Amino acid sequence: MQRTYISGISERKDGDEVTLFGWVQEIRKLKKLSFIVLRDHTGTVQITIKPENVSGYDQITSVNRESVVSVRGNVSFNSGAKAGVEITARDVKILNTSEAPLPLAIFEGIQSDFETRLNNRSLDLREPFHNLIFRIESSLLWGIRKYMHEHDFQEVHTPKIVASATEGGANLFQVRYFEREVFLNQSPQLYKEMLMASGMDRVFEVGPAFRAEEHNTVRHLNEFTSIDIEMSFCDHNEVMKVLEESVNSGLKEVFERYGEEVRKINPALEIQKLPFPRVTYRECIRLLSDEGVEAKFGDDFSPEQLRLIGRHFPGFYFITEWPSEVRAFYTMPKPEDPEVTNSFDLQYGERELTSGAQRVHDPKMLEKRLVEKGLNPEDFNFHLNAFRYGMPPHAGWAIGLERLTMILLNLPNIREVSLFPRDRTRVVP
RNA sequence: GCCCCGAUAGUGUAGCGGCCUAUCAUACGAGCCUGUCGAGCUCGUGACACGGGUCCAAAUCCCGUUCGGGGCGCCA
Structure with missing residues (x-):
């Protein structure tokens, strides 16, 4: 049978x-x-x-x-x-057998509240579209993974349990670890850089990242899936190329498998010609000021400002050369213009997808940058040690899988793209 | 963290001081009918988040609580 x-x-x-x-x-x-x-x-x-x-x-x-x-x-x-x-x-x-009545409407032409749907997520996922979202996400990731393997990237897995709240910026979740307090990692950043010191040359990782931020928006999760790469002997320009090519590889896979469905869901989506447009942070400021919107050098763009910028660049584009104030300590300053950095964000319209940069590989400069950011280099010894015995120049990026899928399918809420989303209040189911 | 908004049957809604022993759809139950296919028809079941207040009268107005939604902030 x-x-x-x-x-x-x-x-x-x-x-x-x-x-x-x-x-x-x-x-x-x-x-x-x-x-x-x-x-x-x-x-x-x-x-x-x-x-x-x-x-x-x-x-x-x-x-x-x-x-x-x-x-x-x-x-x-x-x-x-x-x-x-x-x-x-x-x-x-x-x-x-199934119990009756069902706790939510699935095939009754009634749209249940998202809250109700999430409370009954396994039933909710029986609905063909909700189910399709995750098959598309899987294809997308497969396309990206395929690209990574074809380009000699090695898939790695770095620890999610870490000893100290290291990177400043985002807040970390504290958890009990036997007799100690430890943290859930917010990003594989430091570890993948350490792997550059170990000569791995090109690594990528797909794994969870945890952010203890009290944001309550349709584009943030407290646990999300981060796709990270790090690459030796290169600068930001080369990893930007890897980024746009791998995104296109993911899209290609999705179109091959679910082209018909995706075209129905988001007719505007297409595989964009390479290279994606590049615009510098300073150009964005000028662009905003032409529209009569004040933007101060050294500030991050507000959602409102990103909407305005996004209007000039439909689809994917990079914003490059961010000021060092808004970038993490490990970001390489631009040698001929040290106010800005060799960094970039990948955007899709008004939405931010990725942050990446060339990294500082000189341990002295890294220490100096830590101090400038108000961090204590002592706390980073485990990381700095990796830089003392021959760290190659390197660069990398991280992209949120949920954000990418959300943009692809033009969904209004990132929780739609997470099987069991973790947000400010939800930890069940 | 700040601001705005909301909570009515299993689900999704209407009602927004007396006409509400609360509308409609769907679900569920009983039946009729039919190769059905968003099936149709009849009857039935089922709800005002919680606590306080105002008022002759509260689902409706006010206060608090809880839960939720959105925006902003924060956020590699």
Whole structure:
């Protein structure tokens, strides 16, 4: 007995016997026969059940919606079913029943609140679109991973449990670690740099990052998936190239697999020609001032300002050469203009996707930058040690997988792209 | 952290001082009908977040609490 997926039925011949597994999405009970709409992760199909063909007819046709069943039956292409095909059941087994009523509306033409959906996330994910989001995310990541492997990047896994609140900036979650207090890492940054000192040359990591920020917005999560790379003997320009190429590789994979669906969800999305436009931070300030909006050098752009800038650059573009005030201590100053850095953000319209930069590789300069940022170099000894015995010049970036997927599908809330989102208040389920 | 907004059946909503023993849809239950396919029809089930106050009268107005949504700030 071999399982057939619902999407595979169309390849069968009329009369073929198939065995399907799935959920009962709908039951229509008539006098002389009944119909079940059966769903698996590949689609839905109508099952025709006649009392004379199956045993346990009454029990089968009175099962609650969303119960799990197996169906053995024959493919029928000439049945009058609107979909053009249906299955004439020979044997239906109830594998597990579902309670009723359901705690949220999935197939009733009613849009439940996101809150209700998240409280019942496993049920919510049965809804084909919600499910599709994650298959697309998986393809996207696969496309990026493929690019990394093809370009000689080694996938690594750095610790998420770390000893000290090191990097300044974002707040860390404190957790108990036996008799000590430790932290959940906010980024693999320091570790992937240390791997440059170990001669790994090109690494990438896909893993969770934790931010104890009390933000309450549609684009922030307190736990998200970070795609990180670090690369030796290169500057920011080379990793920007890696970034745009890998993003395109991810998009290509998505279009190959889910092109039809994605074009429906977000018709504006396309694989953009390389290179993506580059605009410097200073140019952005000028651009804003031309529009009559004051922007002070040394400040980050506000959402409002990013909206204005984004209007000039539909799609992907880089904002480069950020002032050192708004960049982390490890960011390399631009040699011929040290007020700014060899850094960049990848943007999509008004939305920020990535931060990256060439890093400081000289331990003396790194120490100096730590002090300038008000941090204590002592706390960074584990990191600085890696720089004392021959650290190559290097650069890298980090991109949020959820942000990227959200932009791709033009979704209004990043939580849609997280299976079980962690935000300011939600830690369950 | 600041500002604004909200909470009515399982789900999603209408109502915004008396016409509310609260609308509609969907769900759920009973039945009728029909190769159905967003099925149709009939009947039924089911709710004003919590606590206080104002008022002759509160789902409706006020205060507090809890929970939620959005914006900003913060945020590699």
